[in-house]
Amino acid sequence: MEAYRKWVWKNREFVQSLESLLNGLTWMLPERFSDSEIGPEAVSSLLGIISSMNQHIIDADSAQKRTGVTPESLLSWSFFISSLKELETLVEVVVEQFYGDDKKWNFIASMEGIKAMMRLALFRDSGYKMLLQGGASLNVEESVDAKPGGCNVPRSDFRGYHTRNLEGRAMFALNRFGENAKINSDPAWLKRLQHGRPSIPKSPALMAPKPTLSTILSQDSYLGALYVMGEVLHVIRPFVYVLFIRKYGLRSWVPWLVSLAVELNGVGMLSLATKPHHSGSNAFFQLSAAEKHEVGRRKMLWALYLVRDPCFTKYVRHRLEKTEKAVGPVPVVGFLTAKVIELLIGAQTRYTYISGS
Numbered sequence: 431m432e433a434y435r436k437w438v439w440k441n442r443e444f445v446q447s448l449e450s451l452l453n454g455l456t457w458m459l460p461e462r463f464s465d466s467e468i469g470p471e472a473v474s475s476l477l478g479i480i481s482s483m484n485q486h487i488i489d490a491d492s493a494q495k496r497t498g499v500t501p502e503s504l505l506s507w508s509f510f511i512s513s514l515k516e517l518e519t520l521v522e523v524v525v526e527q528f529y530g531d532d533k534k535w536n537f538i539a540s541m542e543g544i545k546a547m548m549r550l551a552l553f554r555d556s557g558y559k560m561l562l563q564g565g566a567s568l569n570v571e572e573s574v575d576a577k578p579g580g581c582n583v584p585r586s587d588f589r590g591y592h593t594r595n596l597e598g599r600a601m602f603a604l605n606r607f608g609e610n611a612k613i614n615s616d617p618a619w620l621k622r623l624q625h626g627r628p629s630i631p632k633s634p635a636l637m638a639p640k641p642t643l644s645t646i647l648s649q650d651s652y653l654g655a656l657y658v659m660g661e662v663l664h665v666i667r668p669f670v671y672v673l674f675i676r677k678y679g680l681r682s683w684v685p686w687l688v689s690l691a692v693e694l695n696g697v698g699m700l701s702l703a704t705k706p707h708h709s710g711s712n713a714f715f716q717l718s719a720a721e722k723h724e725v726g727r728r729k730m731l732w733a734l735y736l737v738r739d740p741c742f743t744k745y746v747r748h749r750l751e752k753t754e755k756a757v758g759p760v761p762v763v764g765f766l767t768a769k770v771i772e773l774l775i776g777a778q779t780r781y782t783y784i785s786g787s
Contacts, residue, residue: 468524486509489505507548511545518782545787560700668786690735734785753767
């Protein structure tokens with residue numbers, strides 16, 4: 431296993447490219463959206479789990495190189511979430527074929543509930559950092575100064591004091607002053623005695639203490655509450671959506687509107703809490719580049735509401751069919767358009783393809 435881990439890290443770009451190619455080819459498998467699609471979905475899920483395992487290896491080594499420590503608990507949650515996301519479509523297909531379309535929502539609700547609990551656990555264990563890719567990617571703090579050869583210096587020094595702010599520099603200076611005074615005042619016999627003792631290995635990087643829920647909620651009055659509530663709403667939105675589908679049915683506008691309302695409120699709270707003129711000098715509420723990209727990704731997922739029923743059945747599908755008829759006679763373009771529309775209509779029949787969770 432160690433040899434495989436080293437090979438994945440050394441050839442990570444090739445591995446990721448190969449996985450993308452194979453995952454794309456699974457969409458072309460025969461009977462992908464037919465009644466007997468368990469085989470193609472099983473192949474797709476297997477490839478997805480292997481990809482999750484490889485990404486787990488890459489994230490672990492990347493975090494080790496950037497911060498000097500490997501966040502094992504965070505990596506475990508991330509791997510479990512990714513694996514469940516890869517299995518959920520296969521579970522949906524199997525349950526639908528053996529138990530029927532109505533009862534499948536019980537299983538889907540269970541999976542969404544499990545994913546929500548795992549994401550909330552990851553949210554807590556990460557120090558309430560924003561979840562990237564629904565928890566499938568780690569939100570690891572990047573280093574500030576990159577040294578040649580890939581050796582990076584973390585934002586906090588080796589004792590965990592953040593030297594970029596005034597309090598951190600003061601604590602670091604006091605700590606160094608105390609150590610120097612202790613060294614100068616120790617008698618020679620004590621130094622020799624301490625020198626003879628076995629040294630205790632130090633952690634390569636002691637990170638600053640993770641913020642707790644109480645410390646976040648106490649920061650800048652309402653900003654902490656808005657930030658946490660916005661992220662929690664994003665996490666529970668798929669679970670709430672499925673619960674309303676179970677109650678009102680897939681063709682009702684109620685689940686669609688409730689899901690959209692939860693989504694908009696979550697992003698709105700998060701945006702309000704992290705606005706520069708609101709967050710001020712509080713670094714916790716200032717988004718990193720990865721977090722800004724994640725906010726953009728979440729907004730892009732709003733397009734999935736167009737392919738969710740009842741919006742898709744009532745407004746979108748017939749327009750796609752008209753487009754297919756219009757460009758059908760055009761060589762190549764007509765074929766590609768028909769194939770894209772066929773894949774889109776087929777994917778729309780599966781909740782897990784358009785859930786955005």
